[in-house]
Amino acid sequence: MDRIDIAGTDRSPEVVFDFDTGRFSLRGMAYLENAAKFFEPLLDKLEAHLEAHTGATVDFEFELTYFNSSAARILIRLFDLLDEAAGRGNRINIAWIYDSEDDNLEEMGEEMGEDLENAKFEMRPVET
Numbered sequence: 001m002d003r004i005d006i007a008g009t010d011r012s013p014e015v016v017f018d019f020d021t022g023r024f025s026l027r028g029m030a031y032l033e034n035a036a037k038f039f040e041p042l043l044d045k046l047e048a049h050l051e052a053h054t055g056a057t058v059d060f061e062f063e064l065t066y067f068n069s070s071a072a073r074i075l076i077r078l079f080d081l082l083d084e085a086a087g088r089g090n091r092i093n094i095a096w097i098y099d100s101e102d103d104n105l106e107e108m109g110e111e112m113g114e115d116l117e118n119a120k121f122e123m124r125p126v127e128t
Contacts, residue, residue, distance in 0.1 A: 009028075009029075022058045024061070025062075025063065026062050031066060035071045036074065043077065046078075050090065055089055055091075057093070058085065060082060061097055062094070065105075075112065079115065082116075093120045094122070096109035097126060
């Protein structure tokens with residue numbers, strides 16, 4: 001369980017989960033008919049990893065260009081999982097990377113970050 005690499009497609013995001021370094025990312029589109037089927041195994045492995053650590057540093061980058069409502073529900077669950085891990089003494093850094101011209105993604109990032117109580121959250125606009 002050292003590393004998970006999944007290439008992105010026109011419907012699913014690129015996934016890089018590097019458990020050894022604590023660096024995780026989701027990039028691209030998340031327009032899946034069955035988001036749970038795609039994300040559940042990833043969330044299960046991440047949750048097991050986070051529960052086994054205290055005092056660990058996790059850097060998680062979200063650089064999504066689009067996601068549908070079923071993926072949004074998974075993202076909310078993922079944010080909750082990361083925030084709970086931060087509440088247990090882990091240093092969780094979350095970066096929401098978005099196109100500075102995309103008001104929808106900016107707003108979604110702000111909404112996701114508002115509910116965090118323990119994790120560090122950063123909005124990171126990029127120029128296109």
